Amino acid sequence: LAKTTQPISMDSYEGQEVNITCSHNNIATNDYITWYQQFPSQGPRFIIQGYKTKVTNEVASLFIPADRKSSTLSLPRVSLSDTAVYYCLVGALNTGFQKLVFGTGTRLLVSP
Amino acid sequence: GAGVSQSPRYKVAKRGQDVALRCDPISGHVSLFWYQQALGQGPEFLTYFQNEAQLDKSGLPSDRFFAERPEGSVSTLKIQRTQQEDSAVYLCASSFSSGTYEQYFGPGTRLTVT
Numbered sequence: 001l002a003k004t005t006q007p008i009s010m011d012s013y014e015g016q017e018v019n020i021t022c023s024h025n026n027i028a029t030n031d032y033i034t035w036y037q038q039f040p041s042q043g044p045r046f047i048i049q050g051y052k053t054k055v056t057n058e059v060a061s062l063f064i065p066a067d068r069k070s071s072t073l074s075l076p077r078v079s080l081s082d083t084a085v086y087y088c089l090v091g092a093l094n095t096g097f098q099k100l101v102f103g104t105g106t107r108l109l110v111s112p
Numbered sequence: 113g114a115g116v117s118q119s120p121r122y123k124v125a126k127r128g129q130d131v132a133l134r135c136d137p138i139s140g141h142v143s144l145f146w147y148q149q150a151l152g153q154g155p156e157f158l159t160y161f162q163n164e165a166q167l168d169k170s171g172l173p174s175d176r177f178f179a180e181r182p183e184g185s186v187s188t189l190k191i192q193r194t195q196q197e198d199s200a201v202y203l204c205a206s207s208f209s210s211g212t213y214e215q216y217f218g219p220g221t222r223l224t225v226t
Contacts, residue, residue: 034213045216102154
């Protein structure tokens, strides 16, 4: 599984757009990029997954440049409830089973 | 629809005691995972079941840890002779199939060994 690097923490204010970048220089051809969100005292929650270019859902957007060595999770107009830890994971599908390998994540604090 | 549930939510054990942690996955989910999360860290993989078969237990930290899923639904993680270093949150996750990174996590069981 490709190693990932992301900022330890980020601060933002309500209503701002937040972009969290994850570096994965050793990403392999078959690897997908997945982001999870974890609130205090809860299990992680799947947010979004992508392979290349841009993916958007009702929660976030994921931007992946052509070289795929990094990816950016974009949260539009954050609210206080977006305060959480965000994890970037990289790995290939269909390799037997999908064991999730989490790093320490990025702690996002949203203030009023 | 119900999500993944875990019980108990909190468990305090004296060092040396045995504990059993239960996970009820989403109905119909084939794959079940256990993770251990230490304070301030991301979850770490412990073991994986596909139906009732335990296909990977490479993450179990010692032979004091044992997991089972006898009928392919409910799973139990047992820790024998608990030690202080076992204190952590134990997370259970399930997924519809093995070929996806979209896992559904329970709230976890916080184990404190005193």
